[in-house]
Amino acid sequence: MVQIFLDTANLDAIRKYNDMGILDGVTTNPTLLAKENGNPIEIMKEIIRTVKGPVSLEVVSTTLDGMLEEARRLARFGPNAVVKIPMLPDGLKAIRRLAGEGIKTNCTLVFSPNQALLAAKAGATYVSPFIGRLDDAGHDGMQVIRDTVQIFRNYSFSTKVLVASVRHPVHVVEAARTGADVITMPPDVLEKMIKHPLTDKGLSIFLDDWEKVKRINPNINLAQP
């Protein structure tokens, strides 16, 4: 089944959708943490405690030793921690080493099927192609997802395709049609998936009509026999 992750470090939003039972996980990054008030380490730990599913936490070092050191620390935040490693030559080395240590990784800043293929070969648990940023640059972000899904299928890679940089609900539908494993989205996109003007309009008509029923049957109450 396709999994829905929330792309945010905002605990109120995470709690809101987690309580609806529709959240499979969370992805964060330094930019998302910079938008929140408070200590980023404590925020990451609290997200890990709040969500049952995988939570991606990103390293900020770009050297092999630095990434490994940060990744090992982030992995200790909880059993559901997944470490985001940027798509760099040393990032691939780090992914390989961390896979050997049983630490789950999410290769981030992926913009081509070739980068995704190399991350999968290195042993990444997830790869995150950024479709919105590709679209912004005049490329076809969704084609990168289609190609990556097909390549991983052809060779039975266990690496999961995590569609990132999602900007609107049509991205979500198209990503799900490709058979991608995970779609991570900002809270506003998830909210737009829930809402539909015809749902609101239809509900309003049903409630108005029920008022008419009550005028004829003043004692009627659906909650009581």
Ligand code: G3P
């Ligand atoms: O978390 C990575 C990705 O989803 C970022 O999206 O909107 O900053 O391109 P965006």
